Amino acid sequence: MRGLTTPLQPKHSYPAAQNNPKKSESCNLYSHPVQFNGKNNDPLSRKVKPISCFASENPNRPILKETKPPLVVVGSANADIYVEIDRLPKEGETISAKTGQTLAGGKGANQAVCGGKLAYPTYFVGQVGEDAHGKLITDALLSGGVYLDHLTTVSNAPTGHAVVMLQSDGQNSIIIVGGANMSCWPEKLSDEDLEVVRSAGIVLLQREIPDFVNIQVAKAARTADVPVILDAGGMDSPIPLELLRCVDIFSPNETELARITKMPTGSFEQISKAVEKCYELGVNQVLLKLGANGSALFTKGEEPLRQPIIKAAKVIDTTGAGDTFTAAFAVGLVEGKSKEECLRFAAAAATLCVQVKGAIPSMPEKRAVFNLLQSA
Numbered sequence: 001m002r003g004l005t006t007p008l009q010p011k012h013s014y015p016a017a018q019n020n021p022k023k024s025e026s027c028n029l030y031s032h033p034v035q036f037n038g039k040n041n042d043p044l045s046r047k048v049k050p051i052s053c054f055a056s057e058n059p060n061r062p063i064l065k066e067t068k069p070p071l072v073v074v075g076s077a078n079a080d081i082y083v084e085i086d087r088l089p090k091e092g093e094t095i096s097a098k099t100g101q102t103l104a105g106g107k108g109a110n111q112a113v114c115g116g117k118l119a120y121p122t123y124f125v126g127q128v129g130e131d132a133h134g135k136l137i138t139d140a141l142l143s144g145g146v147y148l149d150h151l152t153t154v155s156n157a158p159t160g161h162a163v164v165m166l167q168s169d170g171q172n173s174i175i176i177v178g179g180a181n182m183s184c185w186p187e188k189l190s191d192e193d194l195e196v197v198r199s200a201g202i203v204l205l206q207r208e209i210p211d212f213v214n215i216q217v218a219k220a221a222r223t224a225d226v227p228v229i230l231d232a233g234g235m236d237s238p239i240p241l242e243l244l245r246c247v248d249i250f251s252p253n254e255t256e257l258a259r260i261t262k263m264p265t266g267s268f269e270q271i272s273k274a275v276e277k278c279y280e281l282g283v284n285q286v287l288l289k290l291g292a293n294g295s296a297l298f299t300k301g302e303e304p305l306r307q308p309i310i311k312a313a314k315v316i317d318t319t320g321a322g323d324t325f326t327a328a329f330a331v332g333l334v335e336g337k338s339k340e341e342c343l344r345f346a347a348a349a350a351t352l353c354v355q356v357k358g359a360i361p362s363m364p365e366k367r368a369v370f371n372l373l374q375s376a
């Protein structure tokens with residue numbers, strides 16, 4: 001498998017990121033996203049710092065002075081607005097919530113923070129609006145140690161957000177505003193954004209931004225021989241084959257695998273058959289997240305590797321466990337760990353995650369993962 005059979009060893013030094021989010025020119029909220037012409041290419045109005053690139057045997061791979069090829073996460077950033085209510089309001093009715101809280105989230109931001117907290121140089125490529133939610137997310141990414149040079153602020157869309165109504169009977173109702181995650185992307189990504197993708201040690205994608213953005217990123221990564229992991233979480237529309245063909249590792253949970261393949265995934269045997277269908281769609285490796293049943297890495301032509309969970313003292317909240325698992329696996333891979341070690345590292349990070357409430361607040365520091373692995 002390209003780029004994944006040999007450890008990804010850092011060869012060059014990478015310049016310190018300036019960590020300045022960029023600002024985009026306005027976009028039309030009501031057009032189809034593909035027609036948006038969001039980013040401003042006027043260098044004076046952009047705060048982005050040009051990034052030099054990696055030297056590599058691959059002529060398409062840019063030249064860099066750097067110690068570690070970064071993890072680059074391209075995806076969504078969201079404000080999750082939680083309200084705790086006894087019941088949903090009736091039409092025309094106003095009710096009071098028992099309490100409310102707004103937390104930074106979105107699969108892209110979650111995975112980027114996980115990379116940062118695991119002390120691996122991590123860039124986030126994404127979009128927020130010019131609003132308080134954008135600031136909330138920016139602060140969360142910064143405190144996770146994520147480089148924000150490729151985070152763009154768009155002026156004509158709100159930051160993506162979700163209203164999560166937690167009812168006392170345990171039912172949840174959610175309303176999502178795609179906002180800057182789904183609109184205002186330029187038809188063609190900027191050279192700077194594609195350059196950081198090409199300079200990456202590994203690229204992580206999910207399905208909470210438009211497919212055409214993911215396709216451009218995955219294709220750019222492939223031309224530079226950079227491995228791509230696609231987390232299946234997000235939109236449940238069919239995944240374009242054009243995207244899957246540029247993905248090195250496809251990572252669904254059991255429900256997503258069932259939905260994508262239209263096959264049952266209740267037993268390991270059924271899962272193995274569904275994975276065969278993924279191979280037919282063009283991916284050669286499938287990293288499956290199986291909740292309390294652990295995880296498994298399937299590679300075409302090889303026996304699957306299985307990883308049971310590392311038992312949690314107490315399961316408090318599994319939100320973000322999947323994002324933690326995928327991001328930690330990616331960090332393991334880019335650090336040159338074997339596939340078995342990556343699975344174990346990811347299981348350790350994820351079991352620490354389920355023991356703390358929230359997604360981003362529950363993502364573990366590298367030291368905590370190491371300590372757990374040593375004691376487990």
Ligand SMILES: Nc1ncnc2c1ncn2[C@@H]1O[C@H](COP(=O)(O)OP(=O)(O)O)[C@@H](O)[C@H]1O
Pocket residue numbers: 233252253288289290291292293294295308309310311312315318320321322323325346347350351354
């Ligand atoms: N109850 C649990 N105890 C320990 N680890 C868990 C538990 N639930 C999930 N995990 C870990 O988190 C990983 C991802 O969780 P999972 O539920 O499969 O992902 P998703 O959130 O995408 O559905 C699992 O593969 C496992 O390693």
Ligand SMILES: [Mg+2]
Pocket residue numbers: 253290291
């Ligand atoms: Mg699950």
